Each structure stands twice: as C-alpha cells, then as structure tokens.
Amino acid sequence: MTRKFARPALSLLAIPALAATLLTGCGGDDSGSDPDQPDAGLTAVKSYLTEHTSDLVNRTAAMKTAGDAYYDLAKASGFNYAKLLKSDCKAVNATLTDAKNAFVKANPAYEEMEGIVAGIPRTAQYDTDLDAGSDASDPENAVSFNLTLPDGKVMKQPGNLFFLIETSLYGTNDDLTVKGVEPDVNCNGKVEFGEGLPDANIFKASVDEMDSQAKDLNKDADEIVITPSDAFTAITVMTPTMSEYFEQWKLSAFVAGAGEQSEQGFVATSRLSDIADILTGIDFTYDEIEPLIAAKNPDQAEQTASELSKLLSTSEDLRDREAAGQKFTPRQADLLGAEMQARAERIAGQVTQAAKDLDIEIQES
Structure with missing residues (x-):
C-alpha cells in the first residue's frame, strides 16, 4: 500500500526511552519533565x-x-x-x-x-x-x-x-x-x-x-494533543466495525445492482474503498504505538502489526478487484464481512490487552 507518511523509524535502543516518554501523563512519573513544555503527544x-x-x-x-x-x-x-x-x-x-x-x-x-x-x-x-x-x-x-x-x-x-x-x-x-x-x-x-x-x-x-x-x-x-490513550481507544473502537460496513456494501448498488439497491448511500464510492481508507488510518495509528507495546511484549506487538497489515491488505485487494470489474454476490459479501469482522475483533482484543498491560485507559464514548 502507499503511505503518505513514513512509518516511524526507531532503533531498538530507542524503544525503552520512547515507552517511558509515551507513558508520561498516563500514570508514569513525570517529575523530571519541564512543566512549561507541554507534552506534544503522538x-x-x-x-x-x-x-x-x-x-x-x-x-x-x-x-x-x-x-x-x-x-x-x-x-x-x-x-x-x-x-x-x-x-x-x-x-x-x-x-x-x-x-x-x-x-x-x-x-x-x-x-x-x-x-x-x-x-x-x-x-x-x-x-x-x-x-x-x-x-x-x-x-x-x-x-x-x-x-x-x-x-x-x-x-x-x-x-x-x-x-x-x-x-x-x-x-x-x-x-x-x-x-x-x-x-x-x-x-x-x-x-x-x-x-x-x-x-x-x-x-x-x-x-x-x-x-x-x-x-x-x-x-x-x-x-488537540493526541495521547496514547486516544490511539489505543481509536483502534479498539474502530477496528471491529467490519460487519456493519460489509452489510452496507451488500445493500448498495455495487453489490445489489444499480436501481436495485436498498442502501441510498455509497453510490459515488464503493464501501470497499471506504473500508480500506479507514483501515489505512487505523494502521498508521498503530505504527506510532507499536514501539510502546513492544517495550512490554515485543512478540505481541509484532503479531498485532502483522494481523492489522494483512487485514488492510485484504481490504485493498477486495477494493481493487471490484474496481477492475469483479462483481460480488450478497452471499459473498456476508461471508467476507464475517471473516473480516472476526479478524478485526481479534486485533481489537490484542490492543485492548496491551493497553491493560501498560495501564493505559481505553476511554468510554
């Protein structure tokens, strides 16, 4: 996929320092910080x-x-x-x-x-x-x-x-x-x-x-100052929304057919394109908190990054196949939605557990 922003580059030696910095304001000791210099966040x-x-x-x-x-x-x-x-x-x-x-x-x-x-x-x-x-x-x-x-x-x-x-x-x-x-x-x-x-x-x-x-x-x-809590919350809230989006896609003209759709929206752009776009932002957000998770559990951080990247790649592949002319049936939309939802829920669960391990709040809406 194409990224507008480069993935944050960090050496292994920098990860513990970054983790300590990100935890400032989330329960960590900030007694050594300059009170006149507000935290820039993520x-x-x-x-x-x-x-x-x-x-x-x-x-x-x-x-x-x-x-x-x-x-x-x-x-x-x-x-x-x-x-x-x-x-x-x-x-x-x-x-x-x-x-x-x-x-x-x-x-x-x-x-x-x-x-x-x-x-x-x-x-x-x-x-x-x-x-x-x-x-x-x-x-x-x-x-x-x-x-x-x-x-x-x-x-x-x-x-x-x-x-x-x-x-x-x-x-x-x-x-x-x-x-x-x-x-x-x-x-x-x-x-x-x-x-x-x-x-x-x-x-x-x-x-x-x-x-x-x-x-x-x-x-x-x-x-706004975007905190680690914001990032963890956004990922856990917005990743497991695949079934809703795929249902909207199924009911739209892209699957049901022009003039046969029951969904009034998603005419100009396929919902598949929206799904890929949304996951692009979520994947980018995870990039910045991955070192924080890795400082506590590097294997889990890498696994979540891999699963999220693959979820995004799947959505991009579906989008591109449809744009190239492939037609999907309502049955296929249901099956794809169920599969993507299960994968998304697994990712959200991993990020929720990582937040708990790091004592980072998942905010209530």
Missing part, C-alpha cells in the same frame, strides 16, 4: 490528522462553491427546474459535476482519518454529524444540527452530511431532489442511474453546513 498521528482535516476543508470549500453556483442558477429561474434544465442544462451539469468531483475527493480525505476522529470520544461528534449520524427518527444516534434553508425552512436533525450531499447529487433520495422533473442533468436526452437534480435550497444548506463543520474540525485538530 506527533505522527497528529500530523496525519491535520493534513487530512486541511484537505477536507479544501474539498468542502469546492463543494460549497459549486453549491452556491447551483443555487444561483435555480434562483435566477425562480426555482422552476424544468425551465432551468431547458434553458441552462449545460450550466447545471457543470456545477453539479464540480460538486460531484469535490465530493469524491472529500470522501477519502475524511475516511482515511475517520478511525481517529470517530474513535476518540472528544472528536466523535464530528463523525456523527459528518458521516455516521442518523436523522431525528433515531434520537440516540442522530446528528446534533438542524439545517436552516435559504428559504427559511428548517430541517431538524436531517442526517449526516455526506449522506445528504451524496444522495441528492446522485438522485437516490427523493426527499432531497426535485419532484416532477426528469433529472437529465447531463443533457443527453435520458435519465441514467446516478443523475440527480438536488433541491437547491436543501443542497446549499447542506454544503454550507459541511464546509462549516470541516473548518471547525480542522481548528480542533490543530489544537
């Missing part, structure tokens, strides 16, 4: 996080620009979408294509850091609002925000932002798209799967909110 993971939050801000800004342009076109037509498509179809297509291009770049920018953002309790609300939260019908898992539309209407806890934007752009959510108008947005005389004509008021409010939340996440990421 700097490689912090850099990985902030590079991705900065990238996400750039992508959401592009989505906002496209959303504003689309809204202006719709407003100029008096929100008469049939008239708009007849008179300015190419302009509509251009703005929505720009939005789609920004979306497919924003997706991996977020997914590659989701294991960190969602896995650390003090940043997990961002994951709920951006990528994982439900609407108000599921209060326990609902997003925290309401959308105030340009026309003054309010959508209370409408669901996560990636879902709102994707399903409106790709036409899989009738609640978010224009009714009574054929969404031939590419102007070729026929409506194809993946074409959507978003309600401009809802779409603008959605991309505005996403841009705002991405900026807030970026600011918080710049200020």
